[in-house]
Amino acid sequence: MQDNPLTDKVALITGGARRIGREIASRLHDEGMRVMIHYRGSRDDADALVTELNGSRPDSAASVPADLADNGAVEQIMLETVHAFGRLDALINNASTFYPTPISEATEQQWEDLMTVNLKAPFFLAQAAASVLEEYRGCIVNIVDIYGHRPLKSHPIYCAAKAGLIMLTRALARDLAPSVRVNAVAPGAILWPENDADEVSQKRIIARTPLKRMGSPAEIAAAVAFLIRDASFSSGQVIAVDGGRSVVP
Numbered sequence: 489m490q491d492n493p494l495t496d497k498v499a500l501i502t503g504g505a506r507r508i509g510r511e512i513a514s515r516l517h518d519e520g521m522r523v524m525i526h527y528r529g530s531r532d533d534a535d536a537l538v539t540e541l542n543g544s545r546p547d548s549a550a551s552v553p554a555d556l557a558d559n560g561a562v563e564q565i566m567l568e569t570v571h572a573f574g575r576l577d578a579l580i581n582n583a584s585t586f587y588p589t590p591i592s593e594a595t596e597q598q599w600e601d602l603m604t605v606n607l608k609a610p611f612f613l614a615q616a617a618a619s620v621l622e623e624y625r626g627c628i629v630n631i632v633d634i635y636g637h638r639p640l641k642s643h644p645i646y647c648a649a650k651a652g653l654i655m656l657t658r659a660l661a662r663d664l665a666p667s668v669r670v671n672a673v674a675p676g677a678i679l680w681p682e683n684d685a686d687e688v689s690q691k692r693i694i695a696r697t698p699l700k701r702m703g704s705p706a707e708i709a710a711a712v713a714f715l716i717r718d719a720s721f722s723s724g725q726v727i728a729v730d731g732g733r734s735v736v737p
C-alpha cells in the first residue's frame with residue numbers, strides 16, 4: 489500500500505450508497521483512498537457501507553446526505569467532505585435519475601428532475617470542488633451513458649442531459665486545466681433499472697452487445713480507478729464500458 493499513489497487521497501462519490509456508486513466507493517477504498525459517500529434516500533445502505541469500510545480502515549469513510557435538486561446542498565456536500573478529510577482528490581459524479589419521458593407525455597417537472605440530477609448538479613459540484621481539486625491536482629470523473637451519444641427511444645430528456653454531461657466533461661477539461669483532469673465513463677447495460685422487468689427488451693440489448701453479456705458494476709469501478717490513478721495524461725475523454733455496444737448500429 490505504501491507505493492500506491494492513491495493512499496489516503498480522498499474521493500467524493502455522489503449516489504455512492506447503492507448499485508454502481510457503491511461499487512465505485514468500495515473499489516476506490518480498496519485502492520487506499522478515503523471516501524465520502526453522498527446519498528439522498530439510501531441512509532441504511534450508506535451507514536452499512538461506511539461501517540464496513542471503517543471496519544477495514546478506521547476513519548477512512550464517511551457519508552453525507554443531500555438532495556441534489558437543492559442547489560444549496562452542493563456547497564454543503566463539499567464543506568462536509570473537506571471538513572471530514574481535509575482535502576479532496578477526486579469527485580465522481582455518479583448520482584442519476586433515469587426513466588422514460590415520451591414526447592407526448594413528458595412534463596416540465598420531469599425535465600427539471602432529469603436535467604438537475606444528471607447535468608446541473610455535476611456542474612455545480614465541479615464548481616464547488618474546483619479550488620480544492622486545483623490545490624491537490626485532483627480530477628473529476630463523470631458517469632455518463634452510451635445513450636448520451638445515441639438516443640434511447642422514449643428517453644429524450646435523460647439522453648439530452650447525459651449528452652450535456654459529456655460536453656461538460658470536455659468543456660471543464662479545458663477550463664480546469666492544467667491542474668484538474670476531467671474525464672468520463674460511459675456504461676452500457678450494467679444493472680437494469682429497479683422495477684424494470686421488461687425481459688424482452690433486456691434480451692434484445694444483450695443480443696446487440698458484441699460481448700453478449702451485461703457488464704458488472706466492478707467493471708465500471710475499474711474504469712473509474714484507471715482514470716483517477718493511471719490516466720495522468722488524459723483529460724476530456726469518455727471511456728465506453730459497454731461490451732462494444734457503441735460500435736454496432
Ligand SMILES: NC(=O)c1ccc[n+]([C@@H]2O[C@H](COP(=O)([O-])OP(=O)(O)OC[C@H]3O[C@@H](n4cnc5c(N)ncnc54)[C@H](OP(=O)(O)O)[C@@H]3O)[C@@H](O)[C@H]2O)c1
Nearest residue numbers: 503507508527528529530555556582583584633675678679
Ligand atoms: N445501471 C446501468 O446499467 C447504467 C447504464 C448506463 C449508465 N449508467 C449510469 O451509471 C450511474 C450509476 O447507475 P445506477 O444504475 O447505479 O444509478 P441509480 O441506481 O439509478 O442512481 C444512483 C443514485 O443516485 C441517487 N440520486 C437520484 N436522485 C437524486 C437526487 N435528487 N439527489 C441526490 N441523489 C440522487 C440515488 O441515491 P439514493 O438511493 O441515496 O436516493 C441513487 O441511489 C448513473 O450515472 C447512470 O446514469 C448506469
